Amino acid sequence: MKKPILGCIADDFTGATDLANNLVRGGMRVVQAIGVPNAPLDEEADAVVVALKSRTIPAAEAVAQTLQALRWLQAQGVQQVYFKYCSTFDSTPAGNIGPVTEALMNALGCDFTIACPAFPDNGRTVFKGYLFVGDELLHESGMRNHPLTPMTDSNLVRVLQAQTKRKVGLIDYRSVARGTEGVRERIAKLRSEGVQVAIVDATSNAELVAVGPAWADLKLVTAGSGIAIGLPQNFGLREGDAATAARLPSAQGLRAIVSGSCSVATNGQVLSFLSGGGAGFAIDPLQLAAGADLVQQALDWAKPRLAQGPVLVYATAEPAAVKAAQQKIGVEQAGALVEHALAAIARGLVEQGVGQLVVAGGETSGACVQALEISRMRIGPQIAPGVPWCHARSPVAPGGLHLTLKSGNFGGPGFFREAFELLA
Ligand SMILES: Nc1ncnc2c1ncn2[C@@H]1O[C@H](COP(=O)(O)OP(=O)(O)O)[C@@H](O)[C@H]1O
Numbered sequence: 061m062k063k064p065i066l067g068c069i070a071d072d073f074t075g076a077t078d079l080a081n082n083l084v085r086g087g088m089r090v091v092q093a094i095g096v097p098n099a100p101l102d103e104e105a106d107a108v109v110v111a112l113k114s115r116t117i118p119a120a121e122a123v124a125q126t127l128q129a130l131r132w133l134q135a136q137g138v139q140q141v142y143f144k145y146c147s148t149f150d151s152t153p154a155g156n157i158g159p160v161t162e163a164l165m166n167a168l169g170c171d172f173t174i175a176c177p178a179f180p181d182n183g184r185t186v187f188k189g190y191l192f193v194g195d196e197l198l199h200e201s202g203m204r205n206h207p208l209t210p211m212t213d214s215n216l217v218r219v220l221q222a223q224t225k226r227k228v229g230l231i232d233y234r235s236v237a238r239g240t241e242g243v244r245e246r247i248a249k250l251r252s253e254g255v256q257v258a259i260v261d262a263t264s265n266a267e268l269v270a271v272g273p274a275w276a277d278l279k280l281v282t283a284g285s286g287i288a289i290g291l292p293q294n295f296g297l298r299e300g301d302a303a304t305a306a307r308l309p310s311a312q313g314l315r316a317i318v319s320g321s322c323s324v325a326t327n328g329q330v331l332s333f334l335s336g337g338g339a340g341f342a343i344d345p346l347q348l349a350a351g352a353d354l355v356q357q358a359l360d361w362a363k364p365r366l367a368q369g370p371v372l373v374y375a376t377a378e379p380a381a382v383k384a385a386q387q388k389i390g391v392e393q394a395g396a397l398v399e400h401a402l403a404a405i406a407r408g409l410v411e412q413g414v415g416q417l418v419v420a421g422g423e424t425s426g427a428c429v430q431a432l433e434i435s436r437m438r439i440g441p442q443i444a445p446g447v448p449w450c451h452a453r454s455p456v457a458p459g460g461l462h463l464t465l466k467s468g469n470f471g472g473p474g475f476f477r478e479a480f481e482l483l484a
């Protein structure tokens with residue numbers, strides 16, 4: 061069996077499907093594993109994405125899980141390693157992007173790598189080391205209010221330098237504009253100055269494809285999903301047959317949405333779904349903290365409604381409500397209570413016959429996928445940039461489950477309805 065050439069480690073589950081989606085679109089056959097598999101790969105693939113839930117756990121634990129994933133990928137024979145994090149560089153001064161990058165560099169004996177969250181298809185661009193989300197600088201975007209990783213500085217050289225002892229530099233837009241040669245020269249210069257990790261400016265897909273060959277010699281790349289579109293060419297692969305890559309079994313079962321993201325985009329999607337007449341049940345973290353059995357209440361509420369169309373169970377709230385809950389019960393406790401409840405609800409909904417499930421939010425997706433005991437997913441058609449439908453086997457859904465893990469920030473206002481329309 062041909063060995064996979066690219067081994068990817070994603071720090072959350074929505075991010076993993078985002079990366080897998082871009083690799084598939086670039087022409088790679090991709091297998092996505094949930095957590096580190098405990099057996100060798102038993103199907104042919106060009107790339108394997110191991111999805112971890114390591115973005116916001118203590119740095120030492122994130123490092124340990126990542127190194128375990130690395131060892132498994134190395135045992136499968138991969139030639140290059142890709143550490144995938146969020147296109148909004150979600151992290152804190154404690155990590156986990158810096159510590160995980162450092163640990164991977166140490167383990168791979170690698171003295172230079174890149175850090176490039178640019179994802180132009182979703183408006184994430186990097187210019188002079190500053191990350192933009194659409195037309196706003198990162199720290200002026202909704203990310204400044206993220207419940208777990210508020211981003212308050214847009215200068216990625218500074219943000220990453222606070223998380224690592226390795227010297228951080230910049231492959232700036234002038235070098236990128238000169239293509240692979242320009243980038244190679246810049247890397248040589250940075251190396252001579254002792255830089256070991258370089259943020260990469262990029263504002264378009266064309267640039268990411270043009271400079272892709274410059275990453276061919278690196279044992280490790282670290283990035284959002286954007287640079288994935290420039291990597292398959294390094295392995296002699298060309299843009300994929302999207303129809304073949306996207307073929308999934310036909311969809312069955314009832315339809316539901318579980319949303320724990322509090323991003324601007326998800327707030328808009330929840331509002332649009334509800335104002336369009338969709339049925340919704342709100343989960344309040346304060347009631348959870350007071351011991352209310354909202355899981356059972358939500359499942360009882362959903363049962364008679366599922367036959368009429370998709371139902372939505374959501375903890376999604378505006379920043380003021382999130383802050384108020386966090387002040388009363390603590391940031392971690394609020395996050396954990398909500399994730400735990402939504403995961404139990406996702407499982408309960410599937411037990412009630414849901415076969416098409418949309419989950420909104422990275423951490424939320426991690427919790428739901430774990431509750432559904434999913435170990436592997438196939439990537440299907442793209443609903444919106446960075447968000448494909450997937451097909452998963454789960455002991456809770458013996459016939460298989462269509463699942464989409466939506467990054468909080470991705471998708472337009474009509475995403476929930478568009479997702480189901482695409483499957484129908
Ligand atoms: N109403 C709320 N109050 C406080 N925390 C919340 C609320 N709703 C959701 N959360 C938590 O906020 C976090 C959102 O993160 P995540 O699911 O990764 O979304 P995103 O993809 O937008 O980052 C989760 O830990 C979730 O449990």
Ligand SMILES: O=C(O)[C@@H](O)C(=O)COP(=O)(O)O
Nearest residue numbers: 074075078146147422467468
């Ligand atoms: O790169 C991205 O923006 C996404 O793939 C991603 O990582 C999503 O994370 P969440 O916003 O926490 O869902």
